[in-house]
Structure formats: structure tokens, C-alpha cells
Amino acid sequence: xxxxxxxxxxxxxxxxxxxxxxxxxxxxxxxxxxxxxxxxxxxxxxxxxxxxxxxxxxxxxxxxxxxxxxxxxxxxxxxxxxxxxxxxxxxxxxxxxxxxxxxxxxxxxxxxxxxxxxxxxxxxxxxxxxxxxxxxxxxxxxxxxxxxxxxxxxxxxxxxxxxxxxxxxxxxxxxxxxxxxxxxxxxxxxxxxxxxxxxxxxx
Numbered sequence: 210x211x212x213x214x215x216x217x218x219x220x221x222x223x224x225x226x227x228x229x230x231x232x233x234x235x236x237x238x239x240x241x242x243x244x245x246x247x248x249x250x251x252x253x254x255x256x257x258x259x260x261x262x263x264x265x266x267x268x269x270x271x272x273x274x275x276x277x278x279x280x281x282x283x284x285x286x287x288x289x290x291x292x293x294x295x296x297x298x299x300x301x302x303x304x305x306x307x308x309x310x311x312x313x314x315x316x317x318x319x320x321x322x323x324x325x326x327x328x329x330x331x332x333x334x335x336x337x338x339x340x341x342x343x344x345x346x347x348x349x350x351x352x353x354x355x356x357x358x359x360x361x362x363x364x365x366x367x368x369x370x371x372x373x374x375x376x377x378x379x380x381x382x383x384x385x386x387x388x389x390x391x392x393x394x395x396x397x398x399x400x401x402x403x404x405x406x407x408x409x410x411x412x
Contacts, residue, residue: 211288212275212280212285212287213288213291213292213295214292215275215288216264216275216285216288216291216292217292217295217296219263219264219266219292220260220263220264220292220293220296223259223260223263223296224260224296224299224300227256227259227260227296227300228300228304230252231252231300231301231303231304232303232304232307234248234252234304235304235307235308235313236307236312236313236316237316239320239322239324240324241324241327241328241331241332242328242331242332242335243331243334243335244334244335244337244338245338246335249335249339249342250342253339253342253343253346254342254346256297256300257293257297257343257346257347257349257350258346258350260293260296260297261293261347261350261351261353261354262350262354264289264292264293264354265289265351265354275288283403286402286403289351290399293347293351294347297343301343305336305339308328308332309336311329313328314326314328314329341387341388341391344391344392344395345391345394345395347395347399348394348395348396348398348399348402349394349395349398351398351399351402352398352399352401352402
């Protein structure tokens, strides 16, 4: 079994639960899914935080097995990152398919929801927002949860999260710079996470 699948074993239950919640929310939420929906932002943060925390464990049977195989730390770190990315893809992949395929609109039409006709025209930004928020938290939490002897950089996490919600509240501050900024922050945190994981102890 490939390392990514071993790492994903730690995430399978959390992924299943998150997938059911996301799909149910998309299908049965009667209101338009605007990009600034508070529940979605909270769900994204909790989802990524949980799966990266589970993936970061070096004392799980899966992690100990991989280390016993003589795999390099870089390869194990890559497996952790890809496993969490797979978890996110499964969770929101299904939800977005239900949304884009019109299943959500059909169900809400069956419930005689008058707003259903507006879904295809109003919910486009929601999809892009989900991708950006997940990308940001993906890098952030992989940085926070990487095993290290030093304290977790919670102040940085709080500042970064506050910045995200500042942009959310002040929509007029978002612009062309939003996407490259999120990519740079996430990539930077992933690079630091990889370097720290390479020298961390099994703890």
C-alpha cells in the first residue's frame, strides 16, 4: 500500500463524517450559498484543522509503520499533505458535484423553494471562496500541527485567521491580489512545515 493510503487511513472516519455533513448542507440548505456564509467558513476551518491534526500524529500505527519501512521524512511529509488534500477533495468534491450538476436546485425545487431559480446565478463566487479558504487553512494548519519541540505558532495562526475574517467582513478590500496572496501564504507555510518535519522527533 502506498504511503498516501496509509496516511489516509487515519482520516477516513473524519472524511466520511465531513462528506456527509457537507453534502447534506449543500442539498438541504434552502438559502442561497453566498461566499461570505459564516457556517461554511467555520466548517472549513474545523475540517482542515481536524484532518491535519490527525495526519500530523507520528505515534499512530500507520505513522509508525511508515517510519519502520525506512521511508524518508520528506516522503512521509508528502504523504501526509497528499492524504489531507485527498480528504478535502472527497468531502467538497461530492458537494460541488451536487451543486454544479443541479441536484441541489432540483431538490430545492421539489421543496417549492422560490430562491432555487437563483442558485445557478448567485452561487458561483461561493465555489471559488471555498477553494481559497481551504487553500489558506491547508497551509496554515500543516504549519501549526507539524511535530516540533518548540511551541506551536498560535499567535501567527490567530493573526492569519483574523486577516482572513477581516477580508471576509470588508468585502471591498478583496481584489486581484487575493488569490496570489493566499497561494504565497499557503506555499510558504507548507515549505516551513516540510523543513521542520524533516528535523522533528517522533512525538
